[in-house]
Structures are given as C-alpha cells and as structure tokens.
Amino acid sequence: MTTVDSAAFADSVRPDAAGWDARGAVPAEVVKAVAHAGFLAADLPAAAGGAGLGPAALGELCADFGGVCSSLRALVTVQGMVAAAVHRWGTAGQQAHWLPALARGEVLAGFAATEPGAGSDLSAVTTSAVPEAGRVRVRGRKLWVTFGQVADVFLVLAACAGRPVAVLVEAGRPGTAVEPVRGQLGMRAARLAHVRFDDVTVPAENLLAPPGFGLSHVVATALDHGRFTVAWGCVGLAETCLRTAAGHAADRVQGGTRLADHQAVRALLGRSLADVTAARGLCARAAALRENGDPEAVAGTVLAKYVAANNAAAVADRAGQVLGAAGCAEDSPVGRFFRDAKVMRIIEGADEVAEQQLGEYALRWRP
Amino acid sequence: MAGQQPVGAEPTAETILAELSGFFATATAGHTPGPDEDYFALGLVNSLLALELVAYVERRYGIEVGVEDLDLDNFRTMNRVAGFVLRKRSAGIR
Numbered sequence: 001m002t003t004v005d006s007a008a009f010a011d012s013v014r015p016d017a018a019g020w021d022a023r024g025a026v027p028a029e030v031v032k033a034v035a036h037a038g039f040l041a042a043d044l045p046a047a048a049g050g051a052g053l054g055p056a057a058l059g060e061l062c063a064d065f066g067g068v069c070s071s072l073r074a075l076v077t078v079q080g081m082v083a084a085a086v087h088r089w090g091t092a093g094q095q096a097h098w099l100p101a102l103a104r105g106e107v108l109a110g111f112a113a114t115e116p117g118a119g120s121d122l123s124a125v126t127t128s129a130v131p132e133a134g135r136v137r138v139r140g141r142k143l144w145v146t147f148g149q150v151a152d153v154f155l156v157l158a159a160c161a162g163r164p165v166a167v168l169v170e171a172g173r174p175g176t177a178v179e180p181v182r183g184q185l186g187m188r189a190a191r192l193a194h195v196r197f198d199d200v201t202v203p204a205e206n207l208l209a210p211p212g213f214g215l216s217h218v219v220a221t222a223l224d225h226g227r228f229t230v231a232w233g234c235v236g237l238a239e240t241c242l243r244t245a246a247g248h249a250a251d252r253v254q255g256g257t258r259l260a261d262h263q264a265v266r267a268l269l270g271r272s273l274a275d276v277t278a279a280r281g282l283c284a285r286a287a288a289l290r291e292n293g294d295p296e297a298v299a300g301t302v303l304a305k306y307v308a309a310n311n312a313a314a315v316a317d318r319a320g321q322v323l324g325a326a327g328c329a330e331d332s333p334v335g336r337f338f339r340d341a342k343v344m345r346i347i348e349g350a351d352e353v354a355e356q357q358l359g360e361y362a363l364r365w366r367p
Numbered sequence: 368m369a370g371q372q373p374v375g376a377e378p379t380a381e382t383i384l385a386e387l388s389g390f391f392a393t394a395t396a397g398h399t400p401g402p403d404e405d406y407f408a409l410g411l412v413n414s415l416l417a418l419e420l421v422a423y424v425e426r427r428y429g430i431e432v433g434v435e436d437l438d439l440d441n442f443r444t445m446n447r448v449a450g451f452v453l454r455k456r457s458a459g460i461r
Contacts, residue, residue: 089434213437217421220414295422298415357415363396 006061009037010068017069018331020189024182026071028150035105039065039076041083042103048087049100055287059232063283066233067240070340071189073233077226078146082109082155084225085166089209089218098153098168110151110171111226112142112195113219120353122157122164122215127197129158129165134204136160138169138197148193149180155208156197157219164215166208175200186336186343224298226348227305228286234308234344235280237337241312241319242272244334248323259322268318275311282307299361306354309344316341374427377456383428383449390423391445402446407439417442424448430455 013030020026034040043058044050053061058080065073083102086094101107118124127140138158145154154169169176181192209218246269249260259265286304289297316338320327327334345351378386384402391406392399394416400406412420420442421432430452441451 089437091434209434209437212439216412216414216417217437220418224415224418293422293426295419295426297422298419302415360396364393366396 006037006039006064009034009039010064010072013072014068017072017189018333018336020069020071021336022188022331024188025191026069026075026189030072031075031108031150032105034072034075038103040079040103040105041099042076043080044083044087044099044103048095049103050083051103055228055290056284058229059235059283059287062229062232063236063239063280065236067236069189070233070237070337070343071187071191073229073236074146074187074190077229077233078111078151079105079109080229081111081222081226082153085155085208085218085222086168088221089166089213091205093205094168094208107152108147108150110145110148110154110193110195111222112145112148112154112169113157114143114145115141116143120350122219125157125159125164127156127158129156129160129167129207131160131204132201135201136167136204136207138167138200138202140197142195142197144181145193145195146187147191148178148195149191151193154195155219155222157214160211163211164213164219165211166214166218167202168206168208169197169200169202173200173202184343186340188339223348224301228283228290228301230344230348231279231283231286231301231305231308234305234312234341235276235283237341237344238272238276238279238308238312238315241316241334241337242269242276245269245272245319245322248326265322268322272315272318275315279304279308279311299357302349302354302357303361305348306351306358309341310351312337313341313345372427373429378428378452380446380449380453383452384445386427387445387448390420394419400445403444405443406445407443420448424452428452428456 038051039061042051042053042061046052062073062076065076079102083099086098102109113122115125115127117126130137138156140158152171156167156169158165158167175198177196179194181194184192249265249269250258252259282304286297286300289300316334319334320338323334326332388399395411398411400409400411406412424430425432441447
C-alpha cells in the first residue's frame with residue numbers, strides 16, 4: 001500500500017493547482033512528494049517496487065488527483081503507462097532495471113509516440129530505430145510528450161526496417177533535444193515538450209519486445225493503461241465540477257431566490273449528476289474487467305475513457321454556466337477543468353477514433 | 368464474448384481451433400479467417416484486438432504470454448495459436 005492517502009494528498013495541494021497552471025509547472029518538489037508517497041506506478045506489484053494497487057484502487061487515486069489537477073493526474077498516467085509496458089513486455093533484466101526506479105520516481109518517464117505525421121494513426125511514425133553493432137540508433141521528432149521537460153527516459157515508438165519497435169531512450173543521451181511547450185489549452189502544468197532524437201544511440205537491451213510488436217503490444221499496452229487512468233481522472237474532474245456547481249447553486253442568492261431554485265439550474269445539475277454517475281460506473285466496470293484479466297477489458301476501457309472524457313467536458317461546461325462570471329475568473333478551478341476536459345477528449349484516443357473502435361465492438365452485438 | 372471463462376477439460380488442438388474461430392467470428396463481425404490464414408496480413412487485427420487475443424488465450428487456457436513468446440510465428444494464424452497454447456500448457460507454464 002502507499003503510505004499516504006491519495007485523497008488527503010490531493011486535498012493538501014488543491015489550493016496550489018491554479019498557481020501551477022498559471023506558471024506552467026507542477027513543481028519539482030511536488031513531483032518528489034508524489035513519488036515519495038508511493039503514488040507513481042502504484043499498480044506495480046511489490047516485487048517490482050510498486051504498491052500493488054488493484055485497478056479499482058489505482059482508479060480512485062487517479063480520480064483523487066484528477067479532481068484537483070489534471071497535470072498531477074497526468075504525471076501518474078505517463079509513469080504508469082511506461083511502467084505497464086515494461087512490466088508486461090520487458091525481459092526480466094529490463095524489469096529489474098527500470099521498474100523499481102520508475103516506482104520510486106528516481107526515473108521519470110515520457111511517452112513519445114506522436115509525430116508531425118502520426119497521431120491517431122501511429123502506424124505512420126517515421127522515427128527510425130536502426131540496429132548497429134549492439135546498439136540502436138534513434139532518429140526522429142516526437143510531439144506533445146507529457147512531462148517531457150523533466151523525463152529521464154522516453155518510451156519511443158519508432159520503425160525498424162518497416163516494423164514498429166518500442167525503444168527506451170534516456171534523456172541524457174547525446175543527440176536528445178527537449179523543446180518545452182507552453183501555453184497549450186489544458187494540462188498546462190504537465191511540462192509538455194517536443195523531443196528530437198538526432199542519431200541518439202542506446203544499448204540494444206533498451207529495445208522492448210521484438211521488432212514488429214512495438215505498436216500492437218508495447219505501445220498498445222501503454223495506451224490501454226493510459227486510457228484507464230485518464231478515464232478515472234475525468235471522473236474526478238467531473239465530480240469536482242459538479243460539487244462546485246452544486247455549492248454555488250445552493251449558496252448564491254439573487255433577488256431573494258437561490259440559484260438552485262431556478263428550474264434551469266436544477267436541470268443543469270441533474271444532467272451533470274447523471275453524467276458523473278455514468279462515468280464512474282463505466283470506470284468501475286473497466287476496473288473490474290481488468291481485475292479479472294477479462295479480454296473485454298480493452299474494449300471496456302475504451303468505452304469508459306470515451307464516456308468519461310465526454311461527460312467531464314459536459315459537466316465542466318455546465319458548471320461554468322452555473323457559476324457564470326465566477327467560472328470565467330483567471331483562477332477558477334471550473335475554468336481550468338473546462339480547458340483540461342477538452343484535452344481529455346483528444347489524448348489517449350480522440351473521440352472520433354474511439355467511436356470507430358466502439359463501432360467495431362458494437363458489431364459484436366449482431367444477432 | 369463466449370468462451371472467456373477458463374477452460375475445464377484438457378483442450379485439444381481441435382477444440383482450441385474451434386474456440387478461436389468463435390473468438391474471431393465475434394471480434395471481426397463474421398470475417399473469420401481460415402485456420403492457416405494470416406489475420407495480421409489480412410488486416411483483421413488492430414492493436415486493440417491483438418491485446419484482446421493475448422488476454423483471451425491467457426485467461427481461457429491458463430497460460431502466460433511473456434515477451435519471449437512474442438514471435439509472429441506463434442500468433443499469425445489460428446492453427447499457430449493452437450499449437451502455441453498446447454506447447455505452453457505441456458511445458459507447465461500456467
């Protein structure tokens with residue numbers, strides 16, 4: 001188990017989140033505190049250095065963090081994605097080398113897949129990974145790497161003679177250049193970066209899984225894990241927005257009438273309650289499927305993430321309507337969550353990609 | 368999807384093949400590949416279904432698929448998967 005309650009930790013930093021967003025960074029000491037408390041890669045088994053959290057407990061952690069700051073939740077997401085990929089598809093040697101360090105936060109991970117010419121279609125990546133004399137030479141440019149400014153190692157999706165490969169590239173290797181990204185719509189404190197690998201060489205043992213399996217298994221495992229933690233983060237985000245809107249509606253009186261006594265406001269709150277409850281229910285279902293090793297967990301996670309992200313966006317939007325100008329203020333959590341929620345509908349599978357996938361799953365319902 | 372519970376009696380190549388056919392029939396809305404057809408080459412398996420296939424054989428047949436098993440020769444056709452499952456089970460890696 002982790003030593004500190006994630007809800008208590010999240011509450012303790014809640015007053016700081018707007019400042020992180022404004023300054024564009026979750027502070028380094030907060031990252032360290034998250035790691036020290038055991039919140040990174042917390043679902044790794046104890047033997048691998050983790051806290052052994054099950055999917056449901058990991059989900060609650062992400063909801064706690066997502067209800068305070070999407071960038072803080074993103075830290076847990078990206079570390080969890082890379083740890084999951086190494087845990088699932090690393091050799092015993094790779095697992096021993098990377099997993100305890102990832103769980104302790106001594107190594108921060110970045111997930112480098114998107115490129116100028118490859119995003120939703122990751123089979124189109126052009127970053128190359130060429131084996132040569134016991135090493136692998138990596139060349140290419142990756143975009144929108146969460147916590148890329150401070151990552152110690154990147155899980156890079158590349159192509160090797162036309163086959164997808166996943167390779168771990170340490171940030172300190174010569175030829176690695178990190179370009180900070182600032183001012184993006186949401187997740188502003190998540191230290192995003194574009195990263196260039198200019199003939200960076202790494203030992204051959206940094207390759208994860210054989211060539212050909214880098215996308216279909218390694219990166220797919222990372223993305224599946226990412227969808228799950230993002231989905232739960234959206235639950236937390238939506239619940240905070242609903243709580244804030246309900247408080248405002250109950251407390252604000254205009255002309256002797258509480259906001260909550262206007263039918264239009266009640267309707268906004270009611271729809272949000274339905275959205276929040278549905279998102280949490282689907283995330284709990286995904287957690288149960290994952291707990292059981294059920295093959296349907298992949299589909300269940302796509303569905304949970306799609307609904308949770310959309311519902312979070314809708315609930316944040318309605319919370320803004322209820323709060324009015326107060327939700328538009330510079331330091332308004334609702335305004336920040338509104339911006340973050342838009343990003344949730346894009347990362348780890350944009351809505352439209354998820355809809356295609358869900359459509360495929362829907363065909364399984366044919367009589 | 369049918370057949371997701373752990374298998375009871377010791378499966379034969381024929382029963383595994385029949386179950387995999389059922390898996391693909393459902394997953395691909397009827398575009399079931401032949402026993403020796405490469406469903407990756409046919410474009411029937413995206414990365415989500417690839418992960419689902421791994422989870423299916425692990426859960427259904429009580430085996431663990433590790434990185435050392437990631438060889439397309441183990442996974443590219445239903446007959447190959449059936450052979451892989453039987454080898455893993457006979458090796459006692461459950």
